[in-house]
Amino acid sequence: MLAVTCTSQSADDPLSGLTVGDVTDPSVPDGWARVTVRAASLNHHDLWSLKGVGLPADQLPMVLGCDAAGVTESGDEVVVHGLVGDPTWVGDETLDPKRSILSERYQGTLAEQVVVPSRNLLPKPAGLSFEEAACLPTAWLTAYRMLFTNAAVKPGDRVLVQGAGGGVSTAAIALARAAGLTVWVTGRDEAKRARALELGAHEVFEPGARLPARVDAVLETVGKATWGHSMKSLRPGGTLVVSGATTGADPSADLNRLFFLQLRVIGSTMGTRDELAGLIGMLAATGVRPQVDEVIPLAEARRGFERLAAGDVVGKIVLTP
Numbered sequence: 001m002l003a004v005t006c007t008s009q010s011a012d013d014p015l016s017g018l019t020v021g022d023v024t025d026p027s028v029p030d031g032w033a034r035v036t037v038r039a040a041s042l043n044h045h046d047l048w049s050l051k052g053v054g055l056p057a058d059q060l061p062m063v064l065g066c067d068a069a070g071v072t073e074s075g076d077e078v079v080v081h082g083l084v085g086d087p088t089w090v091g092d093e094t095l096d097p098k099r100s101i102l103s104e105r106y107q108g109t110l111a112e113q114v115v116v117p118s119r120n121l122l123p124k125p126a127g128l129s130f131e132e133a134a135c136l137p138t139a140w141l142t143a144y145r146m147l148f149t150n151a152a153v154k155p156g157d158r159v160l161v162q163g164a165g166g167g168v169s170t171a172a173i174a175l176a177r178a179a180g181l182t183v184w185v186t187g188r189d190e191a192k193r194a195r196a197l198e199l200g201a202h203e204v205f206e207p208g209a210r211l212p213a214r215v216d217a218v219l220e221t222v223g224k225a226t227w228g229h230s231m232k233s234l235r236p237g238g239t240l241v242v243s244g245a246t247t248g249a250d251p252s253a254d255l256n257r258l259f260f261l262q263l264r265v266i267g268s269t270m271g272t273r274d275e276l277a278g279l280i281g282m283l284a285a286t287g288v289r290p291q292v293d294e295v296i297p298l299a300e301a302r303r304g305f306e307r308l309a310a311g312d313v314v315g316k317i318v319l320t321p
């Protein structure tokens with residue numbers, strides 16, 4: 001089958017390790033299911049894997065990709081939850097120490113087929129296209145958990161989303177707006193800020209700009225470049241939820257501000273199967289849909305990776321076999 005594989009890793013030239021070509025069809029262990037992939041989306045995670053972050057070199061070659069929507073051998077249309085844990089684990093799967101995300105220990109979704117535990121399959125609603133459904137399991141699920149589980153915002157709250165065009169950012173903007181929050185967004189360029197307004201932001205700002213008021217919660221995926229601004233933007237008792245550090249993971253902790261204003265800083269990673277079901281239900285109820293920037297044939301995956309690496313994306317790049 002055709003697949004997009006990480007064959008070597010380089011921090012300086014990540015795309016040098018990207019191979020698009022034929023690999024052996026996967027076999028199906030007991031309790032797992034084969035999904036014919038109809039659409040898979042790219043995530044920053046795929047770039048980290050090519051850079052050697054999170055994907056051990058001894059696991060190469062590894063088919064990349066955490067997200068997919070497709071069809072099972074019995075003809076069911078499904079969304080794939082990308083978090084694979086210990087089958088004996090009870091409770092929140094994101095807290096399972098043995099969990100991994102597809103493409104870390106098990107082969108990923110950027111392929112004509114993917115094999116996953118059967119319990120990782122959720123029904124795809126008819127109202128969502130395969131391309132839209134393929135955006136949900138990583139970026140959109142992460143944004144959903146950040147907002148509703150970890151920031152625990154409620155209608156009427158004010159939230160700041162750092163980054164305008166990212167996969168997680170665009171999801172957070174749309175979900176926060178649909179949930180009745182006031183949504184403020186920072187973005188690096190005028191065009192992306194304009195798109196953020198179209199996606200549901202009430203106001204947009206340049207990174208680091210002084211805001212008209214403090215916010216109840218900040219959603220952080222950018223890291224070092226925006227962390228100081230995130231800390232300064234919170235009201236006393238406010239919550240900073242962080243799920244990524246694209247620009248660096250070693251900002252000033254700003255401890256004086258943290259304790260004096262009694263801020264809460266909460267890490268967040270992916271989401272549970274139940275949260276993915278909740279997200280799918282929310283899209284069905286609200287009509288909110290993922291922002292798909294471009295749909296690219298799987299064979300031309302390199303172009304999608306180049307766009308993601310250049311930061312030249314608003315929403316999600318989707319690959320179709």
Ligand SMILES: NC(=O)c1ccc[n+]([C@@H]2O[C@H](COP(=O)([O-])OP(=O)(O)OC[C@H]3O[C@@H](n4cnc5c(N)ncnc54)[C@H](OP(=O)(O)O)[C@@H]3O)[C@@H](O)[C@H]2O)c1
Pocket residue numbers: 042043044045048138139142162163164165166167168169186187188189192207221222225226243244245246247268269270308311313
């Ligand atoms: N923990 C988890 O489960 C989880 C899940 C998903 C993602 N993540 C992580 O979250 C991060 C974002 O993922 P993604 O897939 O959304 O990535 P992405 O689509 O590549 O988005 C990158 C975002 O970062 C912003 N950005 C990049 N460099 C910046 C800078 N120098 N200053 C200000 N903003 C900057 C961009 O802002 P503009 O739009 O303004 O250019 C954009 O919004 C990644 O590090 C990823 O690994 C973690």
